[in-house]
Amino acid sequence: MKIYNTLSKQKEELKTIEPGKVRMYVCGPTVYNYIHIGNARPMIVFDTVRRYLEYKGYEVNYVSNFTDVDDKIIKTAIEEGCDASEISTRFIAECKKDMEGMNVRPATTHPLATQEIPEMLEMVQTLIDKGYAYPSADGTVYFRTRKFAPYGKLSHKKIDDLQAGHREIKVTGSSTKEDDIDFVLWKPKKEGEPAWTSPWCEGRPGWHLECSVMAKKYLGEEIDIHAGGEDLIFPHHENEIAQSEAANGKEFSRYWMHNAFLNIDNKKMSKSLGNFFTVREISEKYDLQVLRFFMLSAHYRSPLNFSADLMEASKNGLERILTAMERLTELEAKAADKELTEDLEPVNALVKKYEEAMEDDFNTADAISAIFELVKLANTSVTEESSKAYVTKVKNTINKLCDVLGIITEKKEELLDSAIEELIAKRQQARKDKNFALADQIRDELAAKGILLKDTREGVKWTRA
Ligand SMILES: [Zn+2]
Secondary structure, eight states: OEEEETTTTEEEEOOOSSTTEEEEEEOOOBOSSOOBHHHHHHHHHHHHHHHHHHHTTOEEEEEEOBBOSSHHHHHHHHHHTSOHHHHHHHHHHHHHHHHHHTTOOOOSBOOBGGGOHHHHHHHHHHHHHTTSEEEOTTSOEEEOGGGSTTTTTTTTOOHHHHHHSOGGGSOSOGGGOSSTTOEEEEEEOOTTOOOBOOSSOSEEEOHHHHHHHHHHHHHOSSEEEEEEEGGGIIIIIHHHHHHHHHHHSSOOEEEEEEEOOEEETTEEOOTTTTOOOBHHHHHHHSOHHHHHHHHHTSOTTSOEEEOHHHHHHHHHHHHHHHHHHHHHHHHHHHOBOOOOOSOOHHHHHHHHHHHHHHHBTOOHHHHHHHHHHHHHHHHHHOOTTSBHHHHHHHHHHHHHHHHHTTOOOSOOOOOOHHHHHHHHHHHHHHHHTTOHHHHHHHHHHHHHTTEEEEEETTEEEEEEO
16 A cells, blocks of 8 residues: 655555554644634545555554644634633534534544643653753743754755745744744743643643644554645644654654645635635535545545535536445345346456555545446446346445445435424524524534525525535
């Protein structure tokens, strides 16, 4: 199995630390709002990597964090007049709902930054003891970047070029740094911010620290795969490497995987361009299975363009698979229990094609093509005369290959009009009772089934998506 490694800029054969086991860490979202579709791409891509590794028989320990202390969370909390923890708790729950809709399996462990502070303090102390970090006069602790000789090995940047340019690394507190390129491990609190006691100052961790600490705690000092969006290569992952390798004295991760950007209508997604979509917004128009299918329709290292046309194409593509599966289920029920005489070779050849695509750095685009070929084969070679064993074989094969991509092949049950009306009435009552959590839950439940609600002066109107 070949994986493109950002470290070596090459595809490399997967060799895990422990045979048959994969230790995998994926940087998770900062939870200050609903996740956007840019966050959804790494979730779907790396969930698929995990599923394929499991299909190949690996036991995968999959860790993905939630950053629950950060400037954006604090800002939102101040705007809403509540605790930062209220914001993060709410949006972790919302993120998990979106993950479920996209059929992204929960990680083995989802650590939270705020729950790992003692381990973070320990790592900072180790780095200070080893001379890789220093507290400045105001209590900020910095990483002494220049002392870590391999710095830049992931992003392939030279340390002296960093000093000349790259404003992003010359962040906060530059007046108290020894060197412009040093980065923050621990920083003093500002008025109204959540803070923890430390030997250096009352404060909170810098963002990069949590991933080094959580990877070590839940996976060990050496891991197999570290993954995330390509925007994290520098400085986040570069700084994680510096922290972990300086503290532990071991290679942090063997393979570094990064997914490319998601553009919207060929433009970078941004709030100011008005082309910013949350997964929740997409779920009002499409089944999130369509979003998943769309995300996997390109190789994860290729930039992906999101547009209404491409989503429609994905919807149709997915529909084609579901329709074929429905037909196979019907034929299977009717098929005769006779000896299997059909040729299995074309089926097996397509499974091989699928596996070869996935084993070439997880080429899901080609893997989906193999599934489409299999669907075509099913539509032509499976008939009312087919043996039950053959129908079952074809059906189970498509089902298995889709499942590895996280694509659910069963059509969702259509809700009857009367059941919808009943749920809407229940939601209205919940709102009257000021039970907004229940009201929202019902609306989400309906949205997941493709029923959109609109509150109008004449009452609630609904449409099928
Ligand atoms: Zn991270």
